[in-house]
Amino acid sequence: MSIWDDLRALALIAFWDVRKLRRYTFFLAMRFSWFLLQVLVFGLLVANMVSVGNLDYYKFYVVGAFMAVLFSMSMVKGHDVVEEFEDGLIDYQLSLPVKRRVLAIGRAVGGGLSAFLHSLPMLIVVLAVLGIESLPAALALAFASFVFASSLAGVAMSVALVLRSSDRLDILMGVSDSLLVRVSTIFYPIAAVSAVAAYYYLAKVNPLSHMVDALRLIAIPEVVQGSTVSSAQAMIAFLTGFAVAAILSSLVLLDKKIEGGYGR
Amino acid sequence: MGAAVRVRGLVKKFGNFTAVNGLTFDIEEGEIFGLLGPNGSGKSTTLLIIATVYKPTAGDVEVYGHSVTKRPDEVRKLVGIAFQDPKALWVDNPYELLVWHAMVVGYGLLDARRAVREIMEELEIWEHRGKLFSELSGGTRKKVEIAKLFLQKPKVSIFDEPTAQLDVTTKHRVWEMIRALKDEGRTVIVATNDMTEAERLSDRVGIIYKGSLRALGSPAELKDRIPAGDVLELRVDGALGEHVISALARALGTEKLNVSNGTLKAYVNRGEEKAAIAIETLSRLGVRVRSISIKEPTLDDVFFYFTGAQLGEGK
Amino acid sequence: MRGWAIAIISLRDLERFWKYKWWLAALVTMNLADLFVFALIFRGIVRKDILPDYFLFLAPGIASIAAFAAAFTIGREVMMELRRGFHHYLLSLPISRSELVVGRIAAGMVRGIIYQAPFMALLLALLGFPGIRGMALVSLATLMIVASMSSLSIAASTLVRNLELQATIRSLLYFIAFFLSNVFYPESIIRQRFPEAVYAIIENNPISIATTIYRHVFLPELAPSAEVQLLLAKLFLWTLLLTVGGAQLYARNLER
Numbered sequence: 089m090s091i092w093d094d095l096r097a098l099a100l101i102a103f104w105d106v107r108k109l110r111r112y113t114f115f116l117a118m119r120f121s122w123f124l125l126q127v128l129v130f131g132l133l134v135a136n137m138v139s140v141g142n143l144d145y146y147k148f149y150v151v152g153a154f155m156a157v158l159f160s161m162s163m164v165k166g167h168d169v170v171e172e173f174e175d176g177l178i179d180y181q182l183s184l185p186v187k188r189r190v191l192a193i194g195r196a197v198g199g200g201l202s203a204f205l206h207s208l209p210m211l212i213v214v215l216a217v218l219g220i221e222s223l224p225a226a227l228a229l230a231f232a233s234f235v236f237a238s239s240l241a242g243v244a245m246s247v248a249l250v251l252r253s254s255d256r257l258d259i260l261m262g263v264s265d266s267l268l269v270r271v272s273t274i275f276y277p278i279a280a281v282s283a284v285a286a287y288y289y290l291a292k293v294n295p296l297s298h299m300v301d302a303l304r305l306i307a308i309p310e311v312v313q314g315s316t317v318s319s320a321q322a323m324i325a326f327l328t329g330f331a332v333a334a335i336l337s338s339l340v341l342l343d344k345k346i347e348g349g350y351g352r
Numbered sequence: 353m354g355a356a357v358r359v360r361g362l363v364k365k366f367g368n369f370t371a372v373n374g375l376t377f378d379i380e381e382g383e384i385f386g387l388l389g390p391n392g393s394g395k396s397t398t399l400l401i402i403a404t405v406y407k408p409t410a411g412d413v414e415v416y417g418h419s420v421t422k423r424p425d426e427v428r429k430l431v432g433i434a435f436q437d438p439k440a441l442w443v444d445n446p447y448e449l450l451v452w453h454a455m456v457v458g459y460g461l462l463d464a465r466r467a468v469r470e471i472m473e474e475l476e477i478w479e480h481r482g483k484l485f486s487e488l489s490g491g492t493r494k495k496v497e498i499a500k501l502f503l504q505k506p507k508v509s510i511f512d513e514p515t516a517q518l519d520v521t522t523k524h525r526v527w528e529m530i531r532a533l534k535d536e537g538r539t540v541i542v543a544t545n546d547m548t549e550a551e552r553l554s555d556r557v558g559i560i561y562k563g564s565l566r567a568l569g570s571p572a573e574l575k576d577r578i579p580a581g582d583v584l585e586l587r588v589d590g591a592l593g594e595h596v597i598s599a600l601a602r603a604l605g606t607e608k609l610n611v612s613n614g615t616l617k618a619y620v621n622r623g624e625e626k627a628a629i630a631i632e633t634l635s636r637l638g639v640r641v642r643s644i645s646i647k648e649p650t651l652d653d654v655f656f657y658f659t660g661a662q663l664g665e666g667k
Numbered sequence: 668m669r670g671w672a673i674a675i676i677s678l679r680d681l682e683r684f685w686k687y688k689w690w691l692a693a694l695v696t697m698n699l700a701d702l703f704v705f706a707l708i709f710r711g712i713v714r715k716d717i718l719p720d721y722f723l724f725l726a727p728g729i730a731s732i733a734a735f736a737a738a739f740t741i742g743r744e745v746m747m748e749l750r751r752g753f754h755h756y757l758l759s760l761p762i763s764r765s766e767l768v769v770g771r772i773a774a775g776m777v778r779g780i781i782y783q784a785p786f787m788a789l790l791l792a793l794l795g796f797p798g799i800r801g802m803a804l805v806s807l808a809t810l811m812i813v814a815s816m817s818s819l820s821i822a823a824s825t826l827v828r829n830l831e832l833q834a835t836i837r838s839l840l841y842f843i844a845f846f847l848s849n850v851f852y853p854e855s856i857i858r859q860r861f862p863e864a865v866y867a868i869i870e871n872n873p874i875s876i877a878t879t880i881y882r883h884v885f886l887p888e889l890a891p892s893a894e895v896q897l898l899l900a901k902l903f904l905w906t907l908l909l910t911v912g913g914a915q916l917y918a919r920n921l922e923r
Contacts, residue, residue, distance in 0.1 A: 097456065100452065100455055100456050101456075103452070104452070107448070107452075108441065111441075114832050114834065114835040115834075115835065117835060118834075118835040118838045118839055118842075121839055121842070122838070122839075122842045125842055125843065125846040125847070126846065129846050129847060130846050130851065132860055133851070133852040133856050133857060133860055133861075134851065134852065136856050136859060136860055137713050137714060137717050137718065137852060137853075137856055138709070138712040138713050138714065139712065139714050140712050145712075172441075175439065175440075175441065176435065176437055176439045177439050177440070177441065179400065179405045179435065179439065180435065180439035182403075182404065182405045183400075183403045183404065183405050183428065183431075183432070183433045183435075184428065184453075184456050184457070185428045185429045185432075185456070185457055185458075185506075186428070186456065187425045188424070188425065256689065258689050258690050258693055259689040259690070259692050259693045259696075261693070262690070262692070262693020262694065262696060262697060263692075263693055263696045265693075265697070266693070266696045266697040266699075266700035266701075266704075267696070267700055267704070270700045270701075270704040270705050270708075271704055275705065275708075276708050276709065276712060280708055280709075280711050280712045281708055283707075283708060283710075283711035284707055284708060287704065287707075287708060
């Protein structure tokens, strides 16, 4: 099989997740309303309560809320995989004449793309609220969001493939949503997290902190200058390492461990 | 022609449960091979290992020389499977699902659309092309599932109970389509618990029971392999007690007795002679015989002979 | 109405509550993380002139959110039954419609109370025993909030036939009740930022009312001027409206 055949298969596998978009119409409407409440009620009120140096907390929060959406949308992909196990669709995909690693990358990219497309209405709200008019900045923000969503969706799908149980996945996702999002710089700058030492170190190594601060550096550089989890270069290095580790572990997992049979 | 599929010492365990226990057999290139066994016998597990969906616990399978454990990517280029339970999302519609499948197995978009239309028309499901999968009847879903394989036409086609839930007319059409695959030189594996299907379709049959292979050969060979070549079928009034059955087994000199729905089947040689002995024995025990007949063994009888079980038996 | 029939229906729902132990564990983690991570970190950045201790401010709110969230789970149960057609079986039982409806609402209430108990214990540990009157007030508020929210979620789960839309309506109601409440922000900030009409909505949200009662009992300095009788009367009105309305909607929609 040539590289073109593999790329073609990868595109088709990625399309698998994207074509499921329509099943989420109501879910998306709900998530969008939730986001609006977060940004237009919670964010506005909380921004009036807090004081973090000269930081414009509202703008800081809006990007954080978007990152939280991107995270939860990517985690939904894990649920999709468990559902596919239950419906026997993983068996079907494993039987297709496609290399396992093409299947793994295709699902991660497809999951990321669909999580990104789900988050697109929220991204438009973010651009409007932050008043971003520069097209390159908007595109850079969109591209970074897509890359982050793909990494997170890949991790969520791999975890789901290993757990194979909606119960176990529910708790893991619930706990990770609660802890990973909160023990990060999604809702507060790293300086604020330093008030609790344990949280500070966890937030420093939490990929979500690096992702959200990278988005902030793109969207509102003048607001977050000097208050990100680490320097821009260090964040890029950390996120690249995270992406490589995530992809490699997913590939190894799918290549060596994964087989069909839900409930077996 | 050589073997298309070689199964060697295949074992598959799920926790403490052994689904497949040391299977060894070959499937010849260009034949239709029937894998016969009741639900839970290990048929589907074996097929899923050949299709690289499951990994074997021990042993191996080679498809055209490629091992499912060492070169699964190569095996998948040669093998396709139509699952026992149709695989689709409830929001899928058959047309989109089949076009996607056709493209993954190598068609260009336009060819995929044309081929999907043809196969859907042949299976008389074109009118359902835009419906949601959740709205389709069981039979239509099954047709969509087998349509995938008729589109794909791999070198080794695996059908897991292809005609379950199909009406008689469609069943015959699907059998013809499966035979056409063989006529094109492809190898076909059909797992079934339908004796007629196995007998009509298969060049050779493997009887699998509780994870082990109990018999292998063409339907005719397997029937000939029953040493007591006649099947004595008796209908009696009332239920048959254990003492009656054991007395009859002693008198007939066979242990192969099967009682089902008031009918007793005994696998014997010299059928006419044994019929008289059976009537005499039952009369002596006060059992009234309503009818008696001597038959040629069917594949059903072969299955009972080799497994001691009825095909309808589940796990 | 026969008590045993109501009890049988409620007990069935209660048993199912424990079957979602993983889901419950995730919910507990989320509520605890809101308090011990979010509130703890926020305490450092919330202006002291607005709230001297954000952690203590949020603690009573988390207790009311816990009761609300657990009582709300009964709606998910009702939705799953509709999805699987199980409600036909319930309707065929030799149990009157009113017994069935009351049993379901009661189950939601018990779920809320049980789930809230550890959070209430946490409040007692953090803020001390508020006296008999205080505990009576808190218990009354809890009873009313779980009754109203259990009924609301049941009603929402039978409102429309489209099951996805049902889930969306329930989630939306949940988030509106969650965000448009005073759990996370004090009255002064809400008034400062939003027009009077929005303030009125937030102030009269049943979650806000229950939270204000909890704060008045456990942290009187945070809600010194709270007119407890008026708050109880408002919460009672909500409870009456949602329980009677929810019960009627459930009974009517089940047989559609």
